[in-house]
Amino acid sequence: MHGVRAMLALSVVLLVGWQGDWSWQVMPVMLGVVASALTETDDNWKGRLRTQLIAVGVFALIAGLVSLTQPWPALLAGALALSAFTLTMAGAVGERYRAIAFASLVFFSYVALSMQSSRMAARQLTPYLFGGVAWYGFVSVIWAGAVARPPVRHRLAQLYALLGEYLKLKSRLLEPIRDVDIEQRRMALALYNGLVVDALGAAKEALFCRLGRRTPPGWLQQALHQYLAAQDIHERTSSSHANYETLADAFFRSDALYRCQRVLALQGEQCLKLSAAIARRKPPQHKGATARAIEDMQGAITVARQTLPPGSALQALQALGANLTEQAAVLAQVLDPAPTPTERTLVNSHPTTLKEAWHRVKAQLRVQSPLFRHAVRLTLALLAGFALMMATNDKHGYWIVLTITFVSQPHYAATLKRLSQRLTGTLIGLALGWALIRLFPGDLAGSVLIAVSGAVFLGARRTHYTVGTGAITTLLLLAFHQLGMTDGVIVGRLLDTIAGGSIAALAAWLVLPTWQARQWHGLAAATLRRQAQYLDEVLRQYQAGKQDHLAYRTARRNMHKADAALSNSLAAMLKEPARVRLNTDGCGQFLLRSHTLLNYLSALGAHRGEPGARALDATTLETATALRDALRRLATAIEAARSQRPEDWRFELGAVEAPGFDVVPEAPLQQLVRAQLGLAIGVLGQLVGVVPGFRGERAQQR
Incomplete structure (x- = not known):
């Protein structure tokens, strides 16, 4: 759908430009379309309209800031740094604002690029940039209102x-x-x-x-x-x-x-x-x-x-x-007509007031925050890219800044992956663009290919970034060909991509790197706390009866999100330099056992609606409560273990014992609950033994 919308918007732009013989105006309008499309998130038409209005406001501030500072490179670099840090931190508010922040940094490069030759030319080009932004925003809002189901x-x-x-x-x-x-x-x-x-x-x-x-x-x-x-x-x-x-x-x-x-x-x-x-x-x-x-x-x-x-x-x-x-x-029953739900409430993850939004940003303003580290890292990388551009007097130097913006990710492993995709896509796009120019030198065929390339870029950039990069590179070559400015474009694009990608990779390695080893203990502790919270909700269900209300579904979702965050962290850690990792074998063992514990607790939730669910005896409830408390205590101990040596690790489970397994024919569900609690307690004991294995010789050397 992203690709189809982009195809529609770009086709209209090229058609109008073709009919009006506006050759040089088409490029800034297309760039405006791309910048506006980068702000899109999955939303209804009201949310899309709100996003577009906020984006236009931020884009206007960016354009004004660039216009004021453009004659003085030092001030322009300061504006770039201020924009990068502020916009990245604003992403703490939510996904919508992360998209706006990213698109705004891209828009900064577009505006600065248009002002590179002269401010007079920029005054002529900037309205076309905003025209493209407004046009795609209109298409996006109308589309969201008319096509809500797909x-x-x-x-x-x-x-x-x-x-x-x-x-x-x-x-x-x-x-x-x-x-x-x-x-x-x-x-x-x-x-x-x-x-x-x-x-x-x-x-x-x-x-x-x-x-x-x-x-x-x-x-x-x-x-x-x-x-x-x-x-x-x-x-x-x-x-x-x-x-x-x-x-x-x-x-x-x-x-x-x-x-x-x-x-x-x-x-x-x-x-x-x-x-x-x-x-x-x-x-x-x-x-x-x-x-x-x-x-x-x-x-x-x-x-x-x-x-x-x-x-x-x-x-x-x-x-x-x-x-x-x-x-x-x-x-x-999945495809049956929907029954009337007892409760259709879903968790609202979006801030409802400016105060709440500010609290989210304020909570990230600390050195330990991965978002803060990413903001500092991206800011310094962009400054380095800007300095290289000025030092080499590269007329396409803003491609270095754009590459850094696209490649830089919050984590080292993700940055290297994006860099690899960017380089591969650029090489493919340059080869494909060169071939298409030779095969279809005419302006009409070139315009059609430009629209197709833009659609492919916006449609594939989230799921197939290599394909998306190849498409946008092809678009640029075709557009420069139509403007008669192809000299040095292929070499410049390749060299600027290599330079920008190298700066982004070095920044991810050297500037406040967010190694997974720094986060692992916190993620492990959060996983156990979420499991304790879920167990608490399950016990309430066994006492009050099965209810798929918001509190239960939220606890279940949070438990699985914490487990997923832990597994993603381990996957990322395996791609980081060996010298900065924890003991990955020990971390893997902990992940396996914590996931097994989740499995045993999930079984309690799966059977909470069966007959006899309210017949749990006091001993079983007491054991479950002791297990919940032990999970919380272990979480606290794991957080403290980050600053301890492995040999100093101590933790006592206390009075957590598996319940008896005497067969109770008249209460089979109670026996099932006892069995699951016994399995969970057994895994909890294994978790305690695995924790010292987080830290091995490599971690101690680090």
Whole structure:
């Protein structure tokens, strides 16, 4: 949709320019269109209009600042530094403001580039820049009002596609075979869980910005129903009822676990079909394979219950079967008409007042903040790029500044990845642009290719940045060709990209680097605190009855977000220089165990609506409360461990003991809860032993 909107806006610009014989005016209008498009986030038409108005105001301030300081390079550099730091810190307010801040820095380069020859020329070009901004803003707002459904459908389709792969990955853990690296599979699942959590967050934001105070239309209620169903599926799939090695040993000679694995794999396929159905607005083609697989699974579990002695493994198998059966019921109702929700409230992550927005920015004004470090790093990198441009008297030198703006990311690993994509895309774009100029030298063909290139850039820059970079480079070559200014463009673009990318990479390495080792202890502690908060909400559900209210869904989402942040941190740490890492083996072991703990707690949430949920005895509740408190104490101890030596690490679990496992036929759910608490307490003890392993010889040397 981004690409289609850009295609429409750029085509009109080129058509008007072609009809009016405005050759030199077309370029600034196109740059204005690009700058305006960079401010876009997934929003309704009111939010889009608000964003565009704020962006125009910020762009006007930027243009005025550049105009006042342009004759004096030192003052212009100061304006660039002030803009970079202030705008980057403003991104703490929310995603909308991060997009505006990024687009404003790009707009700064566009305005400064237009004023490079003379202020008189700039006075003529700047109105065209704002014309492009206003034109694309108009297209964007009208589009958001007229075409509101496709973005939501896209987010939901993407969510169910990721859920399908997640279910299939989880099914691999249920394979009862010998000599399999189960930890490798668990690690893959833990890392992939972050993608699912991100997709849940994106779908939530797409829904939230379209939910007003009035009763939502039918299509939006249906979308909300599908989102809440996805949350339920994710919680059930995240559940674990036993150690997988224990289940594999207990049912090695039985087909029961294979039957469970088949059901979960088929449900993954069902999620993929639901994704396609949501995207194409067509009913999925089910052939009843999942229903038959569930019947076979239940039959195998019945045989196992009759032939095997009772015990924790058999109980876990029965709970797994019940969970998969309930999950099948949720999947079967995803495309049904949405029931009237008891509560459709979603978390509002946007500030509602200026005071709240300022508090968000103020909270980041500290050296320990990754955003503050990124703001300082980007500011100094841009100043270095500006100094290089002035020293070399490069007529295309603002490409150095633009490259730094696009390549610089909050973390070292992300910056290197973006740099690689930028260089690759630039080389592809230069080669493609050169070839297209030779093949289609005419102005009409060139104009069509410019519109296509701009559309590809804006459509692909978020998901395929290499392709997007290649497209915008092609656009620039074609545009300069039409203006008769191709001399030195190819070499200049390549050298400026290398220079800007090198400065960004060096800044990420040398200027207040945000190494993951600095954040790991805090992220690990936050993960345990979120798990404690979720356990607290689950206990309330067992006492008051199942309710999918906002407090419960928020606790569940926060727990998974914290787990995803921890896994993303480990993935980024593995790409950082070895000398600045923690002991990645120890961190990986902690991630695996904390994710396993999340699985055991999720099982408690998945079964909270079953009969007998309110029949928990005092001993079980006391054990659960002790576990919750121990999680919080361990979180505090981990934060303190950052400044300790590994040999100084001490932590006592205290009076946290696994409850008894006496079989209670009249209260099977209570026995299930006891089993899950016992598993969670066992993992908690393992976590305590892993914490000293965070810090190895490399960390001590650092």
